Amino acid sequence: MSETKKTDEAVIPQQASAAEGSADREVLLKVEGLTKHFPIKKGILQRQVGAVKAVDGIDFEVRKGETLGVVGESGCGKSTMGRVITRLQDPTGGQITFEGRDITRLSTGQMRPLRRDIQMIFQDPYGSLNPRHTIGSIVSAPFRLQGVEPEGGVKKEVQRLLELVGLSPEHYNRYPHEFSGGQRQRIGIARALALKPKLVVADEPVSALDVSIQAQVVNLMDDLQQELGLTYVIIAHDLSVVRHVSDRIAVMYLGKIVELADRTSLYERPMHPYTKALMSAVPVPDPKRRGAKSERILLRGDVPSPIAPPSGCRFHTRCWKATEICKTTEPQLVELTPGQRVACHHPENFADQAPQDTVLLSAAKKASELVPDAVAGGGPVEKEPAATDKAAASEEAAASEEAAASEEAAASGKAEASAAGGAASAEKTGPGAKVSTEKAAPAAEDAAEAPAAGTGAGADAPSGEPEAAAEETGRQAEAGDQESAEAESGESAEAESQESTDK
Amino acid sequence: MTELSKTGAAVGEPTSGRQAPEAFLEVRDLKVHFPTDDGVVKSVDGVSFSLEKGQTLAIVGESGSGKSVTSLAIMGLHRLGTRGKNVRMSGEIWLDGKELVNAAPDEVRKLRGREMAMIFQDPLSAMHPYYKIGDQIVEAYRVHHDVSKKVARKRAIEMLDRVGIPEPAKRVDGYPHEFSGGMRQRAMIAMALVNNPELLIADEPTTALDVTVQAQILDLIRDLQKEFGSAVIMITHDLGVVAEIADDVLVMYGGRCVERGPAGEVFEQPQHPYTWGLLGSMPRIDRETSERLIPVKGSPPSLINVPSGCAFNPRCPYADIPKGNVTRTVRPELEQVSTGHWSACHLSAEDRQRIWTEEIAPKL
Known part of the structure; x- marks a missing residue:
C-alpha cells in the first residue's frame, strides 16, 4: 500500500474513476492530503494573519462495511475532519473521493443527491434535534428533502425506523424534550439511517450518554451495521469505546494522522509514542492493576496550538524519544508492518527509522523522567549509540574535522541515505560522519520515504547494533545535552559548508 | 422527615440521642428531597457511609442517581440563598465530630473551604471569568486566614506551583479563559487545597478532560492526598477512575445506595x-x-x-x-x-x- 507516495497521488483520481470496481472496489471513501485551515483575520481590512490548521494533510481510506475509528485529544481536528469528509465544511486542500467520484469541489446542489449516501450522527443529542418539531417530522425530514416516497408511505417507514432503533412507533408525535439523552441519540440514529446511507459519520455518538445507555447505543450501532451493511467512521475520544467498535483506527494529533492500524495491532503493539501514551492513560476498571501504575506514561503539558504547530514531528515537544531529526523533519505516514501505518522516526515496537539520530532533545529528557522504566525498556536510553561518546570526547575537533571532511562525507552520506533510507549510512560512514548524516537525512528524507517503507524489516539489523553499543556506553551521553547545543553551532557551520559544496 | 430548621443546633453540639461517631466523616440516613410542582424529587433517599482521613471513597452511579446531591449536601450548598427554601434535608452528617445538617448556616460556612473543599466538574463555570485566578485563590485563603494580601498572594503562587502550573508567579495574574482545560482544573484544585482541607470532594473532576490530562489530574489528587492526608470523596461514573483511585466504593441507584464496599471486593465479587x-x-x-x-x-x-x-x-x-x-x-x-x-x-x-x-x- 503506497497511497502516501507522492508519485501515486496524481494518478489515483483517474485510476479511481476509471477503474472503479477493480482494484479499488473495496474502498468506499478515500481521503488524500486533506487540509482544513480556518483563517484568522485582523484589522479593518480583515487581512488574514494566520490560520488554525485544524486538519493539516491527512490520508486514509474507508472500505465498504468496515468501521474506522478516529481518536485523539480535543483540538486534534478529528471533528473537523468528520465535517469535511461529509462536506458540511469545505476543505482547504486535498481530495475526497467517494465511490470513485471526486466530491471535493462539488457545489451544494451537486452534493445533494450524495447526501443520501453520506449521513452524520452528531454528538449532542440535545442540540441536534429541533425542539419545535415532532419526532415524526424530524425523522421524515430526509424523505421530504430528497423527495423520496418510501414503500407504504413516509409515516409507516418512520415508524419502522423508530422500531429499528428501539423506540416505540407511538413516539411519532412526541417532541424531543420528552425523551432522555439515550433515546434522543436513537432518534438521531434513526434520522441518519432513513435513506439507507452507505457511509455514516458519527461524531462522538455516545460520549454524552451514561455508561449503561452508552452500551445500548454501541450495541445498536453494531446491530444496524450487521443488518444494513453500513460503513462507519466513528469519531470518539474514548479509547475503550473505539477499541470496541472499530475495525481500524486512526490516531490523530494536531491535525495529522500519526498512526493508522487495525484494532489488534494498534492496541497490542502501538508504534507511535503518542498512541502508546494515550492508551496508557486510560484507567482500567480493575483495582488489581493499580500497582501497574508504573506502566503509565504521563505527558507533560498540553497539546500545542494548531495555529503554530511545532516544526518537524508535531509530537516532538512532548515526546520522550524526540531527537534532532524529529525537530527538523516531518515523519511521513508509512506502512511499517502490513496494515499498520505510522508517522514516527523512532517508533515503539519496531526498528528505529532514524537510528543514526541519537541525541535526545532536552525537552525529551524532561519528558522521559515521567516515563516509567518499565515502558522505557525499549526507550530513550538505548538511543545513545557508540558514536556519541567519541563525539563527546572530541566534539570541537570533530566539528572542525567534519567541516573539512564534510564534502566527501556529506556527499556519500546523502547518496547512501537516499539509497537506503539513512539507516545504513550511519553504519558505513562510521562515527565521524554522524553529524553529516544527521544533516543529510532530512534532505534525503523525502526520497528516503519509499525505501524506508520497503526496507522496513531490513532496517532491523542496523538498528540492533547501536543498541548493543549503547549498553556499553551507558549514560555517558548524558553530557550530550550541552553538546547538542554546541553541536548545533557546529552543525550550522557544517551545513553552510555543505551548502557551499552543493553549489 | 424533618423540615430543615434554620435555628438548628450549633456545630459540635450533639443533639439528643445522636452520638458523635468515631469516623472522620459519617453520613447517616441522609435524605435530600426537593418539592416541585410535579411532586417530591427524592434525589437522595437514605444514604449512609463513613470515611476516614487519608482514604478515598468513590461514589458511582448514573446521572440522576443522587451522587452530586449527596456531595452538595455535605458541603451544605443546598441551603444557600433561595435554594434553601426548596429543599428538605434530614439525617445526620458528622464531620470531625461536628453535625452539619442541623447546624447554623454560619457555622457551616466557617467549615466550608477550610475543613471541606470541593472540586467541580466544569472549571470554566466554577471560576469567575472576571477575576484573575490568583485573586480568586487569595479570596478563598483570606476568608479563613487573617493575613495580608501579600502573604495570601504568596500562598496562591505556592499552591499553583504545587499543582504543577508552570511559571506560577506569572500565571497567578491570568484569567480563567487564558488557561487550558487541564490547567484550569489544576488551578481549581489549588484553590480547593489552599486552606489544607481535611475533606476534599471531587465531583467528576476529570470528566470534561482528555485521558492524558485526566491521568495527570488523578496523579495530582493522589499525590496531594498523600501529602496532606485528606479524606477524598470522588464522584464519578467512570469505573476505570474508581479502580484507579478509590479505597471504598459506593454504588448509587435512584437516590439510594445499592452496594458499598472495598474497591477490590466490589470489582472482584x-x-x-x-x-x-x-x-x-x-x-x-x-x-x-x-x-x-x-x-x-x-x-x-x-x-x-x-x-x-x-x-x-x-x-x-x-x-x-x-x-x-x-x-x-x-x-x-x-x-x-x-x-x-x-x-x-x-x-x-x-x-x-x-x-x-x-x-x-x-x-x-
Missing part, C-alpha cells in the same frame, strides 16, 4: 445486579472483549416516582427469581455480605454467587 450492569456496559481497553457489551436495559428511574420495591426492579434481569413478587413490593435493605461489603438486593447469596460466576464474570 460485585453483589448487586446494577453493579454487574455497570461492569458489563463498560468497553474495556485492556482486553479484546466478547462481541457485545451487556447493557442495562431501559433508562434510569424518575426520582419523583421511584419504582416500588427495589428501585432497580424494572431494569433488573433477575427481578423474577426471588419468590412472591418481593422485588416489586418490598424495598431491600443493605445487608452485609462480608466485612465492610454491603448490598441491597433480594436475591439470595447463593443465587448471586451463581449468577455472577456463571453468567456475568465470563462475559466481562
